[in-house]
Amino acid sequence: AQSVTQPDIHITVSEGASLELRCNYSYGATPYLFWYVQSPGQGLQLLLKYFSGDTLVQGIKGFEAEFKRSQSSFNLRKPSVHWSDAAEYFCAVGSSGTYKYIFGTGTRLKVLA
Amino acid sequence: DAGVIQSPRHEVTEMGQEVTLRCKPISGHDYLFWYRQTMMRGLELLIYFNNNVPIDDSGMPEDRFSAKMPNASFSTLKIQPSEPRDSAVYFCASSLAGDTQYFGPGTRLTVL
Numbered sequence: 578a579q580s581v582t583q584p585d586i587h588i589t590v591s592e593g594a595s596l597e598l599r600c601n602y603s604y605g606a607t608p609y610l611f612w613y614v615q616s617p618g619q620g621l622q623l624l625l626k627y628f629s630g631d632t633l634v635q636g637i638k639g640f641e642a643e644f645k646r647s648q649s650s651f652n653l654r655k656p657s658v659h660w661s662d663a664a665e666y667f668c669a670v671g672s673s674g675t676y677k678y679i680f681g682t683g684t685r686l687k688v689l690a
Numbered sequence: 691d692a693g694v695i696q697s698p699r700h701e702v703t704e705m706g707q708e709v710t711l712r713c714k715p716i717s718g719h720d721y722l723f724w725y726r727q728t729m730m731r732g733l734e735l736l737i738y739f740n741n742n743v744p745i746d747d748s749g750m751p752e753d754r755f756s757a758k759m760p761n762a763s764f765s766t767l768k769i770q771p772s773e774p775r776d777s778a779v780y781f782c783a784s785s786l787a788g789d790t791q792y793f794g795p796g797t798r799l800t801v802l
Contacts, residue, residue, distance in 0.1 A: 611790070613793070619795060619796075620694075620781060620793040620794050620795040620796050621781070621783075621793040622793070623790060623791075623792065626790055667733065674788075675788075676721055676723075676738060676740075676745075676785070676788040677735055677738070677746065678735070678791065680732060680733040681732075682732045683732065683733075
């Protein structure tokens with residue numbers, strides 16, 4: 578079955594600390610992988626995406642993610658978190674030829690001053 | 691560039707009433723998606739269109755829901771009659787050639 582798992586429902590970090598949000602997927606085809614961020618009352622904004630090539634992808638707002646095929650993972654990282662990063666983060670998977678993304682259940686990030 | 695535009699941003703209605711949600715995709719995009727987000731079920735794809743034609747409506751919960759895309763710049767999602775369990779945030783997203791989906795700000799629907 579195709580699925581996306583974000584094992585952490587909530588994460589709290591201090592401002593300036595590093596961050597890693599986990600995403601694991603189960604998908605039959607070669608995956609396209611995405612991370613979106615949703616601030617309260619807002620829509621989803623694309624942070625970064627992986628289609629092919631370099632497995633370390635850079636996104637907006639200083640985020641990066643690494644695709645590890647052997648671990649079926651696409652974890653999101655940021656070296657130093659800012660208070661404005663507090664939001665909910667969604668991992669999604671799709672593939673070429675299918676336009677239906679499967680979204681994870683999200684990880685809510687809280688940033689302590 | 692204008693992003694995906696949705697209206698209204700908030701809708702409060704009473705059970706049994708008809709509700710129409712509207713979406714204007716990004717100009718030039720040929721795919722349009724309607725999603726529903728709830729605490730219990732997360733983000734669910736309801737239906738998507740390609741070149742104004744519905745391709746997959748398997749996520750539409752029941753016959754009370756219908757969606758149309760009369761032209762490349764406009765789509766509606768209609769619920770008739772509405773029920774309290776339809777309360778959710780409804781998102782529209784568009785993409786070019788099925789690539790990255792760009793989301794609108796959403797419509798928060800409350801059915802009393």
